[in-house]
Amino acid sequence: EAQVTQNPRYLITVTGKKLTVTCSQNMNHEYMSWYRQDPGLGLRQIYYSMNVEVTDKGDVPEGYKVSRKEKRNFPLILESPSPNQTSLYFCASTALGTAQPYHEQFFGPGTRLTVL
């Protein structure tokens, strides 16, 4: 089954304790992206990657890091989480080189993060 998986689905942590949210896709997609969803703000892009070893900042990258060592994986790293990073996080992927790239982004189920 074609899918994007995220782990963990729920996480409660404390300020300053490093954490990683994993994202994996099995569709051989070149493009992967991280979003956060906050009430009244919709989804905002954190980081994206056009292919292995190619990453770039989205609209709200502060406090986050990413890496793309393999095509299927795109982990999101919070080196020193703070309460303002409490949010619902989504990973997404899509194939490039299609007629309308980027549009049908396939989203993971989300990770609800609470930073105390």
Add this chain to the structure above:
Amino acid sequence: DQQVKQNSPSLSVQEGRISILNCDYTNSMFDYFLWYKKYPAEGPTFLISISSIKDKNEDGRFTVFLNKSAKHLSLHIVPSQPGDSAVYFCAASGLGGGKLIFGQGTELSVKP
């Protein structure tokens, strides 16, 4: 600075009637507009899109209308069904980097 806005946080419609969800945007550089649907505890799923060179795109019960002069688009669902109850996000692309700019979302409730 919200470039894509959905000013109605919620909408309630009777089953069988038309649902109309609205979206406004400010950036004339957008070249595609999309609608995503999101159920609770799931990620958004792509629903329908429209190019900026068109004014209408239809897919079954879903039709998206684009009014470029007003920088406004709308999603029509006819007839509405209880299974359509979800949060609908309007999004726009065209700024490069595969970026989708999302609106705040509108929660649609279709009552039997």
